[in-house]
Amino acid sequence: MLNLADIQAAATRLQGQVLRTPCVESRTLSELTGARVFLKFENLQFTASFKERGACNKLAQLTADERRRGVIAMSAGNHAQGVAYHAQRLGLRAVIVMPRFTPGVKVERTRGFGAEVVLHGDTLDESRAHALQLAEREGLLLVHPYDDEEIVAGQGTAALEMLEDVPELDMLVVAIGGGGLIAGMSIVAKALKPSMEVIGVQTLRFPTMYNAVKHLQLPQGVSTIAEGIAVGTPGRVPQQIIERCVDDILLVDEGDIEQSIVMLLEIEKTLVEGAGAAGLAAMLKDKPRFAGRTVGLVLGGGNIDPLLLAAIIERGMVRAGRLARIRVSARDVPGTLARITAIVSEAGANVDEVHHQRAFTMLAAQNVDIELVIQTRGPDHIEAVLRSLRSAGFQAERQ
Known part of the structure; x- marks a missing residue:
């Protein structure tokens, strides 16, 4: 069974090969959650994910024969980039099998590291099956994203760094996909500070490790904004460790994650993908669970499709009341639209879109x-705009 010494050896192996990312307190998030929140910025790794740690640890230990044959991996993106980058650095052939739904930014970056990318299957399980076939046919060594002790040991080095930088931590909050990161980190936590609580986070749409550990059968969805932790089958190696070392697993929904991505962008000026924001989502969803604790929160990755990010930001503005849709009913005569937009402007709001609806209405x-x-300062400002329109004789309501 994997132990602290294995992870310490991995940390020595990784020195100078991966970035020792900062772990710093967020005063604003601490105020919002009621806990002292320390952020581990793994999205600052060269490939923008903690996955580099496990990939580097695995590849650095290959035999001469394995190096000659080359490696193959299956991944939705971050493990792919980690393997591709360190394989390129070590002069190894790397074949990466990725699901067809993988965001284009991850596919192109993986190719940019010199890997041969194969898009196959709609799920990680389908990609895994194809990768196994290719590995056997071409004599490649499979580098599993999480079900491998050397991968788990590499990921666990993040916790070593966190406890060295912030010894007073008494809780770790870590997203779970296959379970490699939280498995490695929980070994470190329980060995160095047995009283430390380790909390895992999964999405409601992919509660696979939650089901496995708690012996439940919550339904599984088909997609999630946190595609990095959309794992259909949890790892056997991580599961054994999680059952022994992880105290609880929490579930968050899509809206929670979207809100957290926007908050980290606004407050910390840092970009995280859905999987990387899951931990903060759990803290915001269940504040009493974390109140008064000193929490280490891992921002696992920052690879997010720009178009998806744009949609998330816009939806976040709607939720915050900074972007609103209103309907104004009026006489269809020249000058009406000019009057309406002038009133909105005088009320301090900005018009983003205008649409006349003449056919699909019950009006005369x-x-x-x-x-x-319209763009506004928030819910109170929206109401002020509506009052101004009504005072001018228009029927106005928020949509």
């Missing part, structure tokens, strides 16, 4: 529904 034929998307 000479009237029109005008839908406006």
Whole structure:
């Protein structure tokens, strides 16, 4: 069974090969959650993910014959980039099998590290099966993203660094996909500080490790914003460790994760992907669970599709009341739209979109529904805009 000495040996092996990322307190997030929150910025790794740690630890220990044959991996993106980058650095052939849904930014970056990318299957399990076939056919060594003790040992080095930098930590909050990261980190935590609580986080749409550990059968979805932890089958090696060393696993939904991505971008000026924001999502969802604790929170990765990020930011603005859709009913005569937009402007809001609705409305034929998307300062400001429109004789309501 993997132990602290294995992870310490991995840390020595990784010196100078991966970035020792900062672990610093976020005063604003601490105020919002009621805990002291220390962020481990693994999204600052060269490939923007903690996955480099395990990949580097694994590849650094290959035999001469294994190096000659080359390696193959299956991944939704971050493990792929970690393996591809360190294989390139070590002069190894790397074949990466990725699901067809993988964001284009991850596919292109993986190719950019010199790997041969094969897009196959709609799930990680389908990609895994294809990778096994290719490995056997071409004599490649399979580098599993999480079900491998050397991978787990590499990931666990993040916890060594966190406890060296912030010895007062009494809780770790870590996202779970296959379980490699939390397995390695929990071994370190329980060995160095047995009283430390280790909390895992999964999405409601992919509660596979939650089900396995708690012996439940919650349904599994088909997609999630946190595709990095959308794992259909939990790892056997991590599961054994998690059952022994992890205190609890919490579930978060898509909205929780979206909100956390936007908050980290606004507050910490740092970009994280869905999987990387899952830990903060859990803290915001269940504040009493973490109140008064000194929490180490891992920002696991920052590889997110730009178009997805744009949609998340826009949806976040809607939730915060900074982007709102209002409907104004008025006479369909010249000058009406100009009056409406002038009132909105005088109220301090900015018009983002305008749409006239003449056909799909129950109003009289000479009237029109005008839908406006406006930028505001928040919910109170939206109400102020609506009051101004109503005072001018228009029927106005928020959509």
